[in-house]
Amino acid sequence: MPPYAFQPVTQRIIEELSGICGREHVTADDAAAMRKYAHDQVPGEKYAHMPDVVVRPRTAREIAAIVRLANREHIPVTPRAAGSGLSGGAVAAYGGILLSVERMNQVLEIDVANLMAVVEPGVITNQLDKALRPHGLFFAGYPMSDEFCFVGGNVAENAGGGRAIKYGVTGRYIHGLETVTPTGEIVQLGGKRVKDVTGYDLVHLMVGSEGTLGIFTKIYIRLLPRPTARVAILALFEEVSDAIAVVPRVVTAGRLVPSAVEFMDRFCYANTVALIRESFPTQAIGAALLLEVDGNRPEVVAAEADIIRGICAELGAKAEFIARDESEIERFWKIRKQIPWMLRRTSQVQSVEDIVVPIAAIPQLLPELDRIGQSFDTLIPVFGHAGDGNLHATPMKNAAHHPAQWEETLTALLTEIYAVTARLGGTISGEHGIGHKRRDYMPLVMESAQIDMMRRIKQALDPNNVINPGKIFVLE
């Protein structure tokens, strides 16, 4: 990390923060209480860092006051939602102030007439979903971690998820953001209007900016009519290439966009089925696809599911299972959702990757991942959002290798994976973000002129570099 010259958090600063937020919402000198704020879901200690002080403000004004203090005293401020991220975004890489939005957890408004929800950043995604259910509406941009992630974090990372192929990612639904700027002003970007070309699209510059350009205090989310019918298809293939061929065929020949197309390789599928004691066949299965269609007309959804099943069969599926009721659908999804847990049980020493390529390049990417894994004698299980070309390749430390060797192996291995991804027209993150975990790999997939444009925007909006410094890129 570059040696930015930040100032220390003194007792005087802690007193001032207590004056802003209330003493009970400021924690310092309490390693036990602060430990959970020192890391996100990236395994290991390499990208963890203890903050000097944790603050839990309740209002935009409190956040603005904290940010102004940070500018005046030149202390870094790292905003944090649920800490469920996978790139280190919510980690105070330079210490300083960790600003948790956990107390800003209110669904402020469900405006049915405008099809908009207004929420605070600390709302758990699934809680918003529960609040929307009685209105027959939903927020279509939610990620897989919806049971614990916060909406604010989803927006900061522009989270994806299992239904992005049909519904797009988080950003598509974000129409407004009340934001505290890096210099401590409160601005209202966008709002409840669904179209807006009044100058630059600052809303979507903020979406995915990983907490480096502002701290969101209110989020305006567009809602859709909630689909009332869905059907899931679990299709099992001997050959990975047959499974992958399903995706473009469904969209072009099938003329339909499924609400999900999830891919699981042999290792992910078979081991998770075994771990959760499921009964689906695993013998000689090289790849599994979980597809889903949704809509409001059960007969249409059923017909679309039939089209998909037909395409799977035609492309050589060994078996297809259809789930029509919610509990059966959840049973299929459980296999997919438990993969990360199965992988962590297999080895804590791993790196969850998030590469994305043009969808048609997946058949070229998968053998390359195999080849790279073999050349490093390292297992790289692959699962993820095949419909988006977004795969969570997850290199796992070989138990036979010396622990001290892992970081070096991983760096070399990731460099190869990322280079292949770039060559196929892809990039290093589809939904997890860069943070400081992937920061130093950025030049593998992006020209320096482009990284420099990002740096200049950061400097223009955060002249003192106090908001989440060291993430995405390094300032000179």
Added chain:
Amino acid sequence: MPPYAFQPVTQRIIEELSGICGREHVTADDAAAMRKYAHDQVPGEKYAHMPDVVVRPRTAREIAAIVRLANREHIPVTPRAAGSGLSGGAVAAYGGILLSVERMNQVLEIDVANLMAVVEPGVITNQLDKALRPHGLFFAGYPMSDEFCFVGGNVAENAGGGRAIKYGVTGRYIHGLETVTPTGEIVQLGGKRVKDVTGYDLVHLMVGSEGTLGIFTKIYIRLLPRPTARVAILALFEEVSDAIAVVPRVVTAGRLVPSAVEFMDRFCYANTVALIRESFPTQAIGAALLLEVDGNRPEVVAAEADIIRGICAELGAKAEFIARDESEIERFWKIRKQIPWMLRRTSQVQSVEDIVVPIAAIPQLLPELDRIGQSFDTLIPVFGHAGDGNLHATPMKNAAHHPAQWEETLTALLTEIYAVTARLGGTISGEHGIGHKRRDYMPLVMESAQIDMMRRIKQALDPNNVINPGKIFVLE
């Protein structure tokens, strides 16, 4: 306009431009040939301006060379697509170099496997549509002017159009941009991948930046399966408020998102029907709605059209007409599409506005527009995209008023309209952009802190302020 100290375009500069583009693609000292480049579709001369030289480059490299020259010599460069804009964006407000992309008119690739098209900025939107038709695909983000507008202009303005309620606006489909930066570098932002969170979303910072942050040279567009069935409904109402009540009812009670919900007030509807010699009733009709549903299953589309017709009838429609075949559907759309032509025939002295409010605020907005029109003794016909809350209120000069008085009246009238729009949570442009036409009204709908953020981004990326200066905001 502020007195930016640009340098004149000398004979030496014209020689250098000729060296870059070829002499036949550089025009200077030819007022007749250059006149069409001096204005866009904004009526009148107030926002028109003659460039000093028009260049028609063919490649990104030529554009990069022109932009580097402009930086070195401090001469403004204004990029221009079809000139079909409605906010002055493509007008060389400070003279200098007008850079037309008209020769960059190739559909470079239709990549069916990746559901992506790659086009040059000078492709006419409708030509792209024709090229996609045989593949059963379409670009869903096209605007109403698709028969003459260029894709590059659509992206620069983030154009909307008649189907945005279902499909969103242009930006949703833009996944990559090869762009010449304001300092003359060629960068590849995004590409054919459908998800990408590798740093800031520069693609969507460029979309809608009105040619002030870069000049697009390749555009990557995501394609959708082309709907094979559509039905249109023309519903006629006595009361505006009844017509407007249809929109939220369709989405919430009807549980469907129509592909279009267009609104026409009494003046627009009745006069256009008369002008194009249509036979639809106009007696005692206060408002007309043109709704459309599309999809791939004729029976579903027909059923959805029935739901909409039922809702219209229930809310007091005097008559509903259903169009099931393409020529009949086009007959309905012709009324809507000919409104701007009817208005120009009525008076050339007018201002096509583009206000947008949260959809539920339309019933409050329309009486306010009435009131403002009456207080200025000025007719304000209203038509537009009711489903998006985006209305083209069009103040028309009262023939009884003295021409010299118009600008003053218009300024006062627009100030009132924009203030009402802002009070209802809206803004001054939903799809036409700011340009220099609406620039000085920006403070009515946007805090200075936010305008200042835009200025700082502009200065960070265009330090010499040579790319389309004077648009959106004024630099200090």
